[in-house]
Amino acid sequence: MMNSMSIDALLETALHGSLSDEQARQLSHCEDTATLATAAATLRDRGFGSGVSYSRKVFIPLTQLCRDVCHYCTFAKTPKRIEQAYMPVEHVIERVRQAEKLGCKEALFTLGERPELRYKAAREALAEMGFASTLEYLAHVAGRVLAETSVLPHINAGCMSEDEIALLRPVSASMGIMLESASERLCEKGMPHYGSPDKTPEARLQTLRRAGQARVPFTSGILIGIGETRAERIDSLLALRDVHREFGHLQEVIVQNFRAKEGTKMASAPEPDLDDLLWTIAVARLIFGAEMSIQAPPNLSPGVLPQIVAAGINDWGGVSPVTPDFVNPEAPWPHVERLAKETALSGKYLHERLTIYPSYVRRAQHWLAPSLVPRLLSRVDGQGLPRVDEWLTGQAADAPAAELALLAKRRPVASAAVADILQRAEAEQRLTQQDIVSLFEARGEDFAAVCQAADCLRERRCGDTVSYVVNRNINYTNVCYFKCQFCAFSKGKLSENLRGRPYDLSADEIARRAKEAWQRGATEVCMQGGIHPEYTGQTYLDILATLREAAPAMHIHAFSPLEVWQGAQTLGMPLEDYLRKLKAAGLHSLPGTAAEVLDDRVRAVLCPDKINTEQWLQAMEVAHGVGLPTTATIMFGHVDGYEHWANHLLAIRALQLKTGGFTEFVPLPFVAAESPIYLKGRARRGPTFRESLLMHAVARLVFNGLIDNIQASWVKMGAEGVMACLNAGVNDLGGTLMNETITRAAGASHGEETSPQEMEQRIAAMGRVARQRNTLYGEADTTQMERARHAERLAVAVNTPASKYERSKRQLIASG
Incomplete structure (x- = not known):
C-alpha cells in the first residue's frame, strides 16, 4: 500500500496539472477509494459545475448477429435464435418516430460485428435488400432517420476501416466503440475475448485512431470485472488518453461494470463490487482531468447513483423512455424523473444533452459533415445543449413552464461556485x-x-x-449596402423577396410621421435605417432639420x-x-x-x-x-x-x-x-x-x-x-x-x-x-x-419606393 504522502502528492499533481503515465500507474496501489473520489469530484466540478447530463435516446439493435463470441454477451444471437437477420428500415423509422414524440433526440444504433463474414443468413439478407455489407445497410438506415425525423444517429458499429468511417460520417452526429480493455491477455484461450477477432486491443485502438483522423466525435470506454487487473484498467485508460491527446475526438469515456448473465460462459463470474466501480470511476477522472466527460450507465447500478456521482462522473449516458438496454436486458432504464431525483440527492442538476457533446457542437463545422451542421444548429442553445421547448424569439408560443416554475421557486439553493x-x-x-x-x-x-x-x-x-x-x-430606409448576415430588414439588389420592397422615405413622410407621433403623445422618435449608398453625413443632418421643424419639442x-x-x-x-x-x-x-x-x-x-x-x-x-x-x-x-x-x-x-x-x-x-x-x-x-x-x-x-x-x-x-x-x-x-x-x-x-x-x-x-x-x-x-x-388610430404609413438617386431629407418650409 502507498503511504499517504505519496497519495497526496499524486492527487496534488492531478488537481493542478496532469498525471504522467507512470504516476497514473501508481494509482493501482491506492486502495483509499474515498480519498480518490474526493479529488475526482473536485476535478469534475471544475469542469462541469453542478450539472450531470444524459441523452434521451432510442435504442436501435439493427442486427444481433455477430462474428465475435464474447463470453459475457447475450446481445449477439445465432440465426436460429432470431426472427430476422436485420431490422427492416420501416420498423426503424416507426420506432424512431415514436421516440421522437417522447422527446428523444438520439438514435443509438448498435449491432454485431460483421455478421456477413460468419453467417450465410446475413449475407443472403443483405443481398436481398441490395447491400454488400452490414455497414452499407447501416448507412442507408441512418440516412433515412436523418431525412425523415429530427433525431440524430449515434453509431456503434465496431471496428471500421477508413472507408467505412467515411461512409457513416455524413449520416451520424457521433460514433463509438468500447475499447473494453487494452489487455492482450484477455484474448488468450480461456479468457472472455478468446475467439473474438474484433476485440483485440490493437484493432479497436486502430478504429479509434481512424475516427480521430476523420474528425468524428467519438465515444469509448472500459468494461470492468471481466478478468482484468486494476493495473490493466489504468493501462486501458492511458491508451484512450494517448489517442485523445493526438486527435481530441473522444467526447466521453465510459466506465461500465460487468453484469453476469445467464446462458453465457461467464454466468457464474463475480461482478465488480461498488467500491471497485467507484475506484475505477475516480481513477478515470484523475487520469483524464476536469474536461473529459466520464460516464457510468445508471441502469447497471440501481440504488447507488449518488455514490457514483460523488466518485466523479458528470454523465449518465443514453437513457431511453422507449426501448430497453438490449446489451443489458436484465437492467431496465430508470425513469428520467427518478434519475433526476437520484442526481439531486448528490447535489447536482440533471439536464439533457445531444449525442454530440457541447464542446464539439461549438465547433460543428470542424467535427461534423457539412450536411449535418444546419440540422444540429437548429436544435441547440449557445452552450451546445439541446433546446427542450418550442419557445422562439418573437413568436407566439407560451413561455416554458419549467423556467417559469423555477422563477417562482422560493429560496433556491445555488451551487457553491454560483453562490460565490x-x-x-x-x-x-x-x-x-x-x-x-x-x-x-x-x-x-x-x-x-x-x-x-x-x-x-x-x-x-x-x-x-x-x-x-x-x-x-x-x-427611414431599408436600402443598405452592408451585408450583415442576420438582417432581414435591409434590401440590396437581390433581397426584394425578403419582407417587402426597397423604400426610402421622403422628407415629407418623415415629417408627417413625427408630427403624428407628437399628436399621439410620443416624447421620442427613434430614427435608424439601412446605410443607403447615396446617403452622406449631410443626409443625417437634413433628417434632424426636418424633425426639428416638424416636432420642435420631440426628443430625437x-x-x-x-x-x-x-x-x-x-x-x-x-x-x-x-x-x-x-x-x-x-x-x-x-x-x-x-x-x-x-x-x-x-x-x-x-x-x-x-x-x-x-x-x-x-x-x-x-x-x-x-x-x-x-x-x-x-x-x-x-x-x-x-x-x-x-x-x-x-x-x-x-x-x-x-x-x-x-x-x-x-x-x-x-x-x-x-x-x-x-x-x-x-x-x-x-x-x-x-x-x-x-x-x-x-x-x-x-x-x-x-x-x-x-x-x-x-x-x-x-x-x-x-x-x-x-x-x-x-x-x-x-x-x-x-x-x-x-x-x-x-x-x-x-x-x-x-x-x-x-x-x-x-x-x-x-x-x-x-x-x-x-x-x-x-x-x-x-x-x-x-x-x-x-x-x-395611426394613419396608414407610406413607404416611399426607393429611387435611383438619394432624395433630399431636408423638408422645405413651404412644403410643411
Missing part, C-alpha cells in the same frame, strides 16, 4: 469572463438563484417602479454608431467633430445598436463589413464625451457563445466605468425566422427562453452600480416573456414604438405597437408600479401623457 459569483456581483465587484460564462450556464436551482439575485438588485437600485416611454420608430434618439461612422467618413470629418455637429443640429441621444456582439470573432461571421468592436466602442466613447448619452444593446443567440456574451458585457462595463454615458442596457434576442444566416443553415434559431431571461439577469449583475436600467423588448420577448423578465432584474419595458419594422421583418409576430394602457396592465399584473418616462428616464410631459391615452 452572486455574492461578488452584489458587492459591485468586477466579474471575470469565466464568472459570467458560469452564470449563463446556470440551470435548475442555479438558474433560479441567478434570476432572483438579479431581481433583488433591481429592487435595491430601482424599487418596484417599471418604466416605459411613448415613442415612434421611424426607419437617432443614428447608430455605424451611421455616425459612415456620416463622418463621407464628409471627411473626425468623429468628434461630426458628433458635435449632429448635437448642434438637434440630436439628443444615440441608440446603442449595430453592436450585435462585441467580439470580432463573431462579427467576422455575422457582419464582416461592419464597424468592428473597437470602432463601436470608440463611437460611444466620443458621443459620451461630447454630451450625447446613449443606450447599449446586444443582439444574441445566432453564431455566438457564452464567452462572447461575457466579452460584450465586460466591454460595455469598462466603457461605462470610464464615461458613465450609457442610460440603459437592452438585450435583443435574435429573431431567426427570416434571417438570411439562419435560412442558410449557419445560425441557431435564436436564444432559448432560459438564455433570454439570463441575459437580462446577468446584465443586471455585471452592471450593478454602473447601469441601473435593464430593458426588456416586448416585441422580442412577448407579453409572457417580459413579465418573466420583470422577475429577472428588468425595470423597464422600452417604448410603445407605433411602427416597428426591423423585428417584424425578421419574422416576429408580437405586433408593431402597444399602448400606455397595455403597458401599465402588464406592469400592474406583476404587482409593480408603472411609470411613463422620457428618453433619459426623467418625468414624461403631462400633456403628452394625456394625449397618449387618447390617441387616435
Whole structure:
C-alpha cells in the first residue's frame, strides 16, 4: 500500500496539472477509494459545475448477429435464435418516430460485428435488400432517420476501416466503440475475448485512431470485472488518453461494470463490487482531468447513483423512455424523473444533452459533415445543449413552464461556485469572463438563484417602479449596402423577396410621421435605417432639420454608431467633430445598436463589413464625451457563445466605468425566422427562453452600480416573456414604438405597437408600479401623457419606393 504522502502528492499533481503515465500507474496501489473520489469530484466540478447530463435516446439493435463470441454477451444471437437477420428500415423509422414524440433526440444504433463474414443468413439478407455489407445497410438506415425525423444517429458499429468511417460520417452526429480493455491477455484461450477477432486491443485502438483522423466525435470506454487487473484498467485508460491527446475526438469515456448473465460462459463470474466501480470511476477522472466527460450507465447500478456521482462522473449516458438496454436486458432504464431525483440527492442538476457533446457542437463545422451542421444548429442553445421547448424569439408560443416554475421557486439553493459569483456581483465587484460564462450556464436551482439575485438588485437600485416611454420608430430606409448576415430588414439588389420592397422615405413622410407621433403623445422618435449608398453625413443632418421643424419639442434618439461612422467618413470629418455637429443640429441621444456582439470573432461571421468592436466602442466613447448619452444593446443567440456574451458585457462595463454615458442596457434576442444566416443553415434559431431571461439577469449583475436600467423588448420577448423578465432584474419595458419594422421583418409576430394602457396592465399584473418616462428616464410631459391615452388610430404609413438617386431629407418650409 502507498503511504499517504505519496497519495497526496499524486492527487496534488492531478488537481493542478496532469498525471504522467507512470504516476497514473501508481494509482493501482491506492486502495483509499474515498480519498480518490474526493479529488475526482473536485476535478469534475471544475469542469462541469453542478450539472450531470444524459441523452434521451432510442435504442436501435439493427442486427444481433455477430462474428465475435464474447463470453459475457447475450446481445449477439445465432440465426436460429432470431426472427430476422436485420431490422427492416420501416420498423426503424416507426420506432424512431415514436421516440421522437417522447422527446428523444438520439438514435443509438448498435449491432454485431460483421455478421456477413460468419453467417450465410446475413449475407443472403443483405443481398436481398441490395447491400454488400452490414455497414452499407447501416448507412442507408441512418440516412433515412436523418431525412425523415429530427433525431440524430449515434453509431456503434465496431471496428471500421477508413472507408467505412467515411461512409457513416455524413449520416451520424457521433460514433463509438468500447475499447473494453487494452489487455492482450484477455484474448488468450480461456479468457472472455478468446475467439473474438474484433476485440483485440490493437484493432479497436486502430478504429479509434481512424475516427480521430476523420474528425468524428467519438465515444469509448472500459468494461470492468471481466478478468482484468486494476493495473490493466489504468493501462486501458492511458491508451484512450494517448489517442485523445493526438486527435481530441473522444467526447466521453465510459466506465461500465460487468453484469453476469445467464446462458453465457461467464454466468457464474463475480461482478465488480461498488467500491471497485467507484475506484475505477475516480481513477478515470484523475487520469483524464476536469474536461473529459466520464460516464457510468445508471441502469447497471440501481440504488447507488449518488455514490457514483460523488466518485466523479458528470454523465449518465443514453437513457431511453422507449426501448430497453438490449446489451443489458436484465437492467431496465430508470425513469428520467427518478434519475433526476437520484442526481439531486448528490447535489447536482440533471439536464439533457445531444449525442454530440457541447464542446464539439461549438465547433460543428470542424467535427461534423457539412450536411449535418444546419440540422444540429437548429436544435441547440449557445452552450451546445439541446433546446427542450418550442419557445422562439418573437413568436407566439407560451413561455416554458419549467423556467417559469423555477422563477417562482422560493429560496433556491445555488451551487457553491454560483453562490460565490452572486455574492461578488452584489458587492459591485468586477466579474471575470469565466464568472459570467458560469452564470449563463446556470440551470435548475442555479438558474433560479441567478434570476432572483438579479431581481433583488433591481429592487435595491430601482424599487418596484417599471418604466416605459411613448415613442415612434421611424426607419427611414431599408436600402443598405452592408451585408450583415442576420438582417432581414435591409434590401440590396437581390433581397426584394425578403419582407417587402426597397423604400426610402421622403422628407415629407418623415415629417408627417413625427408630427403624428407628437399628436399621439410620443416624447421620442427613434430614427435608424439601412446605410443607403447615396446617403452622406449631410443626409443625417437634413433628417434632424426636418424633425426639428416638424416636432420642435420631440426628443430625437437617432443614428447608430455605424451611421455616425459612415456620416463622418463621407464628409471627411473626425468623429468628434461630426458628433458635435449632429448635437448642434438637434440630436439628443444615440441608440446603442449595430453592436450585435462585441467580439470580432463573431462579427467576422455575422457582419464582416461592419464597424468592428473597437470602432463601436470608440463611437460611444466620443458621443459620451461630447454630451450625447446613449443606450447599449446586444443582439444574441445566432453564431455566438457564452464567452462572447461575457466579452460584450465586460466591454460595455469598462466603457461605462470610464464615461458613465450609457442610460440603459437592452438585450435583443435574435429573431431567426427570416434571417438570411439562419435560412442558410449557419445560425441557431435564436436564444432559448432560459438564455433570454439570463441575459437580462446577468446584465443586471455585471452592471450593478454602473447601469441601473435593464430593458426588456416586448416585441422580442412577448407579453409572457417580459413579465418573466420583470422577475429577472428588468425595470423597464422600452417604448410603445407605433411602427416597428426591423423585428417584424425578421419574422416576429408580437405586433408593431402597444399602448400606455397595455403597458401599465402588464406592469400592474406583476404587482409593480408603472411609470411613463422620457428618453433619459426623467418625468414624461403631462400633456403628452394625456394625449397618449387618447390617441387616435395611426394613419396608414407610406413607404416611399426607393429611387435611383438619394432624395433630399431636408423638408422645405413651404412644403410643411
